[in-house]
Amino acid sequence: MNGILAPLVTGIAQGSMIALIALGYSMVYGVLKLINFAHSEIFMMGSFFGLFALQHFAGLNPVLATALAMILAMFGTSLLGITVERFAYRPLRGRGKSSLLRITPLVTALGASVFLQNLAQLLFTARQRPYPRLFAQTRPLIFATAVVVMIALELVVKRTWFGKAMRALSTNEEAARLMGIRTSRVIGITFAIGSSLAALGAILYCLDQGDAYPTMGVGIGTRAFVAAVLGGIGSIPGAMLGGLLLGVLGELVKFSGFEGSVDIPVFIVLIAVLLVRPAGLLGSTRAEKV
Amino acid sequence: MRIAHPTRALRTKTGTPLLSIEGLEVHYGGIRALKGISLSIDQGEIVSVIGANGAGKTTTLKTISRLLPITAGTIRYDDRDLGAMSTEEVVEAGISLVPEGRAIFPNLTVRENLELGAFHHKHRQTMAETMEDVTKLFPRLGERLGQDGGTLSGGEQQMLAIGRALMARPSLLLLDEPSLGIAPKLAQQIFAAIRTIAEAGMTILLVEQNTRLALSVSRRAYVLRTGEVSLEGDAKDLAKNEEIQKAYLGGV
Numbered sequence: 001m002n003g004i005l006a007p008l009v010t011g012i013a014q015g016s017m018i019a020l021i022a023l024g025y026s027m028v029y030g031v032l033k034l035i036n037f038a039h040s041e042i043f044m045m046g047s048f049f050g051l052f053a054l055q056h057f058a059g060l061n062p063v064l065a066t067a068l069a070m071i072l073a074m075f076g077t078s079l080l081g082i083t084v085e086r087f088a089y090r091p092l093r094g095r096g097k098s099s100l101l102r103i104t105p106l107v108t109a110l111g112a113s114v115f116l117q118n119l120a121q122l123l124f125t126a127r128q129r130p131y132p133r134l135f136a137q138t139r140p141l142i143f144a145t146a147v148v149v150m151i152a153l154e155l156v157v158k159r160t161w162f163g164k165a166m167r168a169l170s171t172n173e174e175a176a177r178l179m180g181i182r183t184s185r186v187i188g189i190t191f192a193i194g195s196s197l198a199a200l201g202a203i204l205y206c207l208d209q210g211d212a213y214p215t216m217g218v219g220i221g222t223r224a225f226v227a228a229v230l231g232g233i234g235s236i237p238g239a240m241l242g243g244l245l246l247g248v249l250g251e252l253v254k255f256s257g258f259e260g261s262v263d264i265p266v267f268i269v270l271i272a273v274l275l276v277r278p279a280g281l282l283g284s285t286r287a288e289k290v
Numbered sequence: 291m292r293i294a295h296p297t298r299a300l301r302t303k304t305g306t307p308l309l310s311i312e313g314l315e316v317h318y319g320g321i322r323a324l325k326g327i328s329l330s331i332d333q334g335e336i337v338s339v340i341g342a343n344g345a346g347k348t349t350t351l352k353t354i355s356r357l358l359p360i361t362a363g364t365i366r367y368d369d370r371d372l373g374a375m376s377t378e379e380v381v382e383a384g385i386s387l388v389p390e391g392r393a394i395f396p397n398l399t400v401r402e403n404l405e406l407g408a409f410h411h412k413h414r415q416t417m418a419e420t421m422e423d424v425t426k427l428f429p430r431l432g433e434r435l436g437q438d439g440g441t442l443s444g445g446e447q448q449m450l451a452i453g454r455a456l457m458a459r460p461s462l463l464l465l466d467e468p469s470l471g472i473a474p475k476l477a478q479q480i481f482a483a484i485r486t487i488a489e490a491g492m493t494i495l496l497v498e499q500n501t502r503l504a505l506s507v508s509r510r511a512y513v514l515r516t517g518e519v520s521l522e523g524d525a526k527d528l529a530k531n532e533e534i535q536k537a538y539l540g541g542v
């Protein structure tokens with residue numbers, strides 16, 4: 001019994017971090033119907049911003065330093081996310097002919113991702129930069145952050161005008177505009193929130209297990225994307241659930257003594273779920289308007 | 291009834307219509323959907339636009355709400371040029387569209403749908419009052435505030451769509467086929483509500499395929515045919531018009 005508890009707890013911790021990043025994919029998909037491939041690079045940038053901030057605050061109490069680094073990194077990635085949206089995605093909105101309408105933004109998203117990765121190589125070089133080991137135990141911090149974020153997000157989405165506008169925009173863009181909602185502003189704020197959650201995930205991830213380096217977004221970004229799809233892309237609770245499931249599943253696979261990559265069983269589960277529920281676990285099953 | 295708020299009523303110079311469209315042309319890619327239509331509505335009138343499928347009725351309303359680009363022509367609203375405005379600005383200026391097919395938010399509650407109608411900050415303070423008026427007008431909505439919009443019947447969804455538009459306290463209400471796909475009894479109720487709103491002073495531009503129903507509530511009407519105005523006049527006269535009777539009222 002005790003044997004399985006440890007991987008479960010580790011899995012939930014892993015999953016919480018994946019969920020923080022998955023939320024960004026899902027929220028942006030909700031309002032734009034676009035997979036923001038640059039999101040994994042925003043995560044990577046967040047870990048660099050966090051690292052520089054932590055280095056700057058090296059003398060401070062570790063909790064205070066972490067809190068400040070989180071705030072600064074969230075601010076930095078928010079600006080970055082808004083910039084990506086403003087210059088890579090917005091110019092394409094409302095343009096393009098029907099069949100290309102959905103392909104063009106995807107290609108742009110991939111382009112933005114490559115651009116950011118190269119920018120990071122140029123600015124920060126390709127070497128791995130270790131994070132300071134500030135805490136003997138990072139898990140309490142991970143759980144506390146995840147719980148606070150989930151509750152705050154739930155309140156924002158359900159109780160605020162912004163949240164209502166975001167849900168309205170996700171269901172019907174034209175109707176949302178007819179309510180007088182400035183959709184560009186809602187999209188911008190959504191990018192800012194998603195990007196700042198990625199920064200939180202990035203700092204927690206690096207404090208827990210590693211270094212910052214320009215290609216770090218690829219691996220964890222893919223897992224977060226899979227989590228978002230598994231939970232039902234566009235659904236906020238779905239992203240949380242998908243992240244947790246993926247984290248726990250990964251640890252259970254390791255625990256079972258499976259020799260190959262953890263990703264293999266994870267993708268098998270993903271495919272199995274999508275075969276039964278194409279829209280993901282909590283995704284809307286209504287046919288999508290094209 | 292505070293929906294059409296007397297203190298907010300626009301005072302147009304006598305003789306100037308509240309809304310006037312001149313030579314309006316709209317294209318979908320290469321398709322010319324509106325070929326230069328002109329129409330006008332005075333303060334306090336109900337005017338209907340009738341016509342067969344594909345005549346351009348929805349296109350007209352969507353263009354007024356600035357959801358579609360204008361190729362040529364002008365739309366003036368109380369001395370303002372709508373051509374230069376965005377959809378959000380048109381809503382703010384006091385024009386609300388109840389779109390064809392209702393377009394309510396199915397996974398938001400009835401209350402949230404109505405609240406979104408009052409999204410602009412200037413309507414938020416008075417939201418509670420306006421919601422009271424709307425639920426008085428449509429008691430069924432008041433009984434279902436906590437329910438998801440998508441669980442309502444078609445007629446109730448239409449009530450919700452109209453109620454949601456009224457939450458912005460518009461000066462001009464644009465209605466696109468409110469009777470579409472709705473049981474006759476509920477359609478009657480909805481048209482009774484439209485009359486009530488009109489009596490409270492609201493100016494209404496009504497698009498309908500149900501010509502009889504539309505002419506019965508309107509003062510004037512325009513007939514659209516493949517993107518052009520083919521007839522216009524008093525609703526009473528048009529109801530007696532032989533051509534209309536044949537084409538739209540199912541024989542003499």
Ligand SMILES: Nc1ncnc2c1ncn2[C@@H]1O[C@H](COP(=O)(O)OP(=O)(O)OP(=O)(O)O)[C@@H](O)[C@H]1O
Nearest residue numbers: 318321323341342343344345346347348349350499
């Ligand atoms: N999105 C679109 N793309 C291309 N053509 C369109 C589009 N929407 C409408 N049209 C065309 O424009 C013309 C006018 O359409 P519109 O929807 O305004 O008609 P309508 O009078 O509202 O018809 P209905 O009574 O069926 O609602 C039609 O010929 C239609 O095929």
Ligand SMILES: [Mg+2]
Nearest residue numbers: 347348349390
């Ligand atoms: Mg129509």
